[in-house]
Amino acid sequence: MPSGSEIRDVQRATWAGLSAGWEKWDSVIMEQLGPVGTAMIDRLDIAEDQQHLDIAAGTGEPGLTVANLAPRGHIVLTDLAAEMLDIATRRANAQGITNFETKVCSADALPFNDSTFDSVSVRFGYMFFPDVAKATAEFARVLKPGGRLCSSVWVKPEENPWTTIAMQAIATELVVTPPDADGPNMFRCAAPGYVSAVYEGAGLRDVAEWDVDVELVTRSPAQYWEMVSEHVSLAVAALQQVDEPARQRIATTVIAKVSTYEADGEVRIPGVARCIIGTK
Numbered sequence: 001m002p003s004g005s006e007i008r009d010v011q012r013a014t015w016a017g018l019s020a021g022w023e024k025w026d027s028v029i030m031e032q033l034g035p036v037g038t039a040m041i042d043r044l045d046i047a048e049d050q051q052h053l054d055i056a057a058g059t060g061e062p063g064l065t066v067a068n069l070a071p072r073g074h075i076v077l078t079d080l081a082a083e084m085l086d087i088a089t090r091r092a093n094a095q096g097i098t099n100f101e102t103k104v105c106s107a108d109a110l111p112f113n114d115s116t117f118d119s120v121s122v123r124f125g126y127m128f129f130p131d132v133a134k135a136t137a138e139f140a141r142v143l144k145p146g147g148r149l150c151s152s153v154w155v156k157p158e159e160n161p162w163t164t165i166a167m168q169a170i171a172t173e174l175v176v177t178p179p180d181a182d183g184p185n186m187f188r189c190a191a192p193g194y195v196s197a198v199y200e201g202a203g204l205r206d207v208a209e210w211d212v213d214v215e216l217v218t219r220s221p222a223q224y225w226e227m228v229s230e231h232v233s234l235a236v237a238a239l240q241q242v243d244e245p246a247r248q249r250i251a252t253t254v255i256a257k258v259s260t261y262e263a264d265g266e267v268r269i270p271g272v273a274r275c276i277i278g279t280k
């Protein structure tokens with residue numbers, strides 16, 4: 001098992017490398033993940049003057065939506081990868097959002113005082129932290145008493161064909177080594193109750209979890225493949241290990257499979273995320 005600092009170094013480099021894909025496909029990704037951000041924000045009770053911390057904010061969500069809801073508040077977007085936060089700043093500037101700042105830091109070592117924030121969000125970040133318990137203890141530390149933490153993770157692969165279609169096709173050309181069960185990977189937190197138990201271990205109360213449906217919508221099967229092969233962490237890593245003919249065969253397999261989801265000029269592939277709420 002790699003050390004915490006090795007995990008952070010790999011994650012930082014991985015997300016720096018994925019950042020161009022996330023910016024290129026921003027509108028498609030944001031449409032897919034939007035219902036999860038909305039579900040999280042609904043439970044955070046955002047006030048006009050909310051002091052909010054978005055962890056693993058990547059290209060800015062759900063933190064920038066919170067910034068819009070809290071015109072007299074202040075939002076701090078944090079992430080391990082400066083390249084992702086640079087995109088968040090460009091997205092904020094394009095939307096005229098000014099009540100925010102960005103900070104490059106790891107979730108498990110936050111440079112903030114105790115009891116600073118009214119709320120903390122973590123959309124699709126938990127799976128990549130070196131130590132989820134240590135990170136959650138940090139979130140609890142920087143929350144004010146009564147403040148809320150809401151996060152989201154992916155449920156099991158079988159319920160997320162938007163990514164498993166690509167991974168199954170890749171597996172026909174490459175022996176994909178299963179990731180370390182307790183190391184960073186997209187489905188590490190998929191077991192029901194996994195994140196809730198971590199919240200309770202950090203002393204949070206009123207912990208609850210619920211599932212949210214998503215849909216990845218693209219104009220065509222070919223666009224689906226282009227997008228997934230440029231921004232999904234597992235797919236990008238696996239594709240680096242195959243040659244061009246194998247890549248072409250994978251693309252053909254994926255496009256044929258995805259065609260079964262095509263209707264009325266678009267492709268809609270479902271997925272399921274889980275949100276977890278807790279109060280300090």
Ligand SMILES: C[S@@+](CC[C@H](N)C(=O)[O-])C[C@H]1O[C@@H](n2cnc3c(N)ncnc32)[C@H](O)[C@@H]1O
Pocket residue numbers: 008011012015033055056057058059060061062078079080081084105106107108122123124125128129130
């Ligand atoms: C799937 S993206 C989610 C981005 C955004 N929250 C969203 O939902 O659109 C995962 C993010 O986690 C960040 N990340 C990975 N390890 C991290 C760590 N130890 N601390 C903070 N952020 C981390 C990555 O850099 C990446 O931006």
